[in-house]
Amino acid sequence: MASAELFPYKPRPTQEELVQFIRGELDARRNVCINAAAGYGKTPVILAAVLPYAISQDLKILWAVRTGTETDRPIEELKAIQSFLAQMKSISGFSYRGKKDMCLLLRDSRIEAKEEFDPGEVSFFCKSHKSDCRYLANCLRIREEDVSKLIASPKLYSEILETCDKKRLCPYKIQTNLLREARVIALSYNYIIDQGMSWAIKSKIDYENSILVVDEAHNLQTVCSNLNSDSITIGTIRSAIREVEKFKSEPTAEIEDFLQTMHDEMEEMLGDLKENGENRFDPESFLEKASRGLTLDVLSDIFDEMEEYGVKIRIDQLRRGRRPRSSLYHLANFWRRTVESLDKEGIAFLASRNLSGGAANLTLELWDMRSSEILREKWKNFHACIFCSGTIEPISAFAETIGLDQYSSQSIPSPYTAKNLTTLITRGLSTKGEALPRSMAEAYLKAIEAFIQALDENLAIFSASYRIQRDLLDLGLEEMIEEHKRKPFVESQGMPGREGRRLLEAFKEQARSKRKGVLCATMTGRFSEGADYPGKELEGIFLVGVPFDRMSARTRVYLDYYKHLYGKTKGTYLGYIVPALRRTGQSLGRALRSTEDRAVIILGDERYAQNRFFTLLPDYARRTAKLIEADPENIRLKICEYWNKNN
Numbered sequence: 001m002a003s004a005e006l007f008p009y010k011p012r013p014t015q016e017e018l019v020q021f022i023r024g025e026l027d028a029r030r031n032v033c034i035n036a037a038a039g040y041g042k043t044p045v046i047l048a049a050v051l052p053y054a055i056s057q058d059l060k061i062l063w064a065v066r067t068g069t070e071t072d073r074p075i076e077e078l079k080a081i082q083s084f085l086a087q088m089k090s091i092s093g094f095s096y097r098g099k100k101d102m103c104l105l106l107r108d109s110r111i112e113a114k115e116e117f118d119p120g121e122v123s124f125f126c127k128s129h130k131s132d133c134r135y136l137a138n139c140l141r142i143r144e145e146d147v148s149k150l151i152a153s154p155k156l157y158s159e160i161l162e163t164c165d166k167k168r169l170c171p172y173k174i175q176t177n178l179l180r181e182a183r184v185i186a187l188s189y190n191y192i193i194d195q196g197m198s199w200a201i202k203s204k205i206d207y208e209n210s211i212l213v214v215d216e217a218h219n220l221q222t223v224c225s226n227l228n229s230d231s232i233t234i235g236t237i238r239s240a241i242r243e244v245e246k247f248k249s250e251p252t253a254e255i256e257d258f259l260q261t262m263h264d265e266m267e268e269m270l271g272d273l274k275e276n277g278e279n280r281f282d283p284e285s286f287l288e289k290a291s292r293g294l295t296l297d298v299l300s301d302i303f304d305e306m307e308e309y310g311v312k313i314r315i316d317q318l319r320r321g322r323r324p325r326s327s328l329y330h331l332a333n334f335w336r337r338t339v340e341s342l343d344k345e346g347i348a349f350l351a352s353r354n355l356s357g358g359a360a361n362l363t364l365e366l367w368d369m370r371s372s373e374i375l376r377e378k379w380k381n382f383h384a385c386i387f388c389s390g391t392i393e394p395i396s397a398f399a400e401t402i403g404l405d406q407y408s409s410q411s412i413p414s415p416y417t418a419k420n421l422t423t424l425i426t427r428g429l430s431t432k433g434e435a436l437p438r439s440m441a442e443a444y445l446k447a448i449e450a451f452i453q454a455l456d457e458n459l460a461i462f463s464a465s466y467r468i469q470r471d472l473l474d475l476g477l478e479e480m481i482e483e484h485k486r487k488p489f490v491e492s493q494g495m496p497g498r499e500g501r502r503l504l505e506a507f508k509e510q511a512r513s514k515r516k517g518v519l520c521a522t523m524t525g526r527f528s529e530g531a532d533y534p535g536k537e538l539e540g541i542f543l544v545g546v547p548f549d550r551m552s553a554r555t556r557v558y559l560d561y562y563k564h565l566y567g568k569t570k571g572t573y574l575g576y577i578v579p580a581l582r583r584t585g586q587s588l589g590r591a592l593r594s595t596e597d598r599a600v601i602i603l604g605d606e607r608y609a610q611n612r613f614f615t616l617l618p619d620y621a622r623r624t625a626k627l628i629e630a631d632p633e634n635i636r637l638k639i640c641e642y643w644n645k646n647n
Helices: 015-027 042-057 072-085 104-108 119-128 134-139 144-149 157-167 171-178 195-202 217-227 234-247 253-272 283-290 296-319 327-340 371-379 395-401 438-454 466-474 477-483 497-510 553-566 568-591 619-624 632-646
Strands: 032-035 060-065 093-095 184-188 210-214 230-233 278-280 347-356 359-368 384-389 408-411 421-427 459-463 487-490 517-522 540-544 599-604 625-629
Touching (some): 015 032, 015 042, 015 384, 032 395, 042 060, 042 072, 042 210, 060 072, 072 184, 093 157, 104 119, 119 296, 134 171, 144 171, 157 171, 217 371, 217 384, 217 395, 230 234, 230 327, 234 253, 234 359, 253 283, 253 296, 253 359, 278 553, 283 327, 296 327, 327 359, 347 553, 371 395, 395 408, 395 568, 421 619, 421 632, 438 459, 438 466, 438 477, 438 540, 438 632, 459 466, 459 568, 466 517, 466 540, 477 487, 477 517, 487 497, 497 517, 540 568, 553 568, 599 632, 625 632
Parallel strands (some): 032 384, 032 408, 060 184, 060 210, 093 184, 210 384, 421 599, 459 517, 459 540, 487 517, 540 599
Antiparallel strands (some): 230 359, 278 347, 347 359
């Protein structure tokens, strides 16, 4: 079977060449990195290249994506290939989802707030009901050939869920059994990266006989760090103290004393930190004070007891129809892991002061920065790996930070030209410095006003940080948007996911209204990465500043680690400059999803014109960039010239 036979669309320039390039690298068993802009068609191209090789070598394809909701995309493309092939033998595949999406028993239960269960809580619920789950019991009576029929053709997770619901079968159990049968399995990164979650996959699949495709691969570094880090707060301690009170009849005095002393120590640390302050802390010294000098061996026994009582709490919570949460359980695991990590290079311990419910709170965090070290061992398990994204350039920097030692690469020029966009870099505007001076904030406000006046379309203002966004809002950004008869949509820090989704959908819908929307968000949030705004949903972006990490204790620790790994210059480049410009690239890509789109991009910081930053911008921004004075009338003129000419 030739690769070209599996491409279900009329090939665009470079797509056929990329198919052949990938196929050649697979024949040589080399890992591949691909940089191609959004809208290029990476998914069908990679499938067309990989499927013939996988079939000829009897290999599986694991397609890893950032979130569960993105797992359907490769299977939808597989369906398109299957339809294109018509009479050929079916290629089996499905989108794999976690227990939270697949547990029918939890769906049927009357448990409070079940929609808010995290994956660990759903797993605990499942384990607790293993002996009395009617859906799981029915799976024991279904024949293996009947299970195989479920993926006689490619299936979305929702289709498997619907079939299992009708047949009263456990969807999670069924899809786990299907892992052995399927050629293509789409799943979230977590099932590859997280040690605890990957066992279900590895128990059914031989990684050495699998090709791993990692989509939106620029997220790997952050995802790995998040999965391997953990934190507790003063609130966690207070909840644990309340939980211990349930066991007054049992010998818990030692645990109570430990928790209370820990609480007092954290209160003292909180008092020493300024607002939004952050410092490193020594967990060994902290534990010694909190336990009044107990040895780590004795503390280990206390952690075991805390975990034991925590399990009892979780069981009791389920019995009462509540979420199976336990702060005791969390604390035990946090401190046990902390003790195990004391001498590990690349793991830092941070204390930070923040607001929770309007009151000051302290967070203690175990922060694992060892992405390259951890991920390097993952890639070695597979037959070959393919990494793709629109923002992994420079590819050499990307490869170093994810521990990829041997690879070939291909960067595909974006299809966007001066007909698709104009990119204006404003001289005279910059967010450089620890704080944004009022005069500079006012200059930004005038430039943004000119941007809004010139474009009667759905627009986005992406700020480098929440601090800068607050400065603009305090000066009247939202009111100014309304004065120009536009509807503001403002992202707030810590906005719940459900509220964020509602805001996003409302903003997109506004594009179909006479009164257009203006989205005010950050380059570090959910609206500037991962969200798609096709067509008229977003036609102008104003970036306020360069999204560097604030030079906090956390950033310094991170840079020190990277300088230790790579040296001062390269460490700063990989750990500070590249991540910031990658966020810029992600933000810019929101407005361009196809060659039919039109967009005006304002890079509102003169530093973008500096060579060390300019060369890291997406190619379409570099090709169309013009450096202009940040005069409001000049900005209006340049935007109107482009828009009138190309629309």
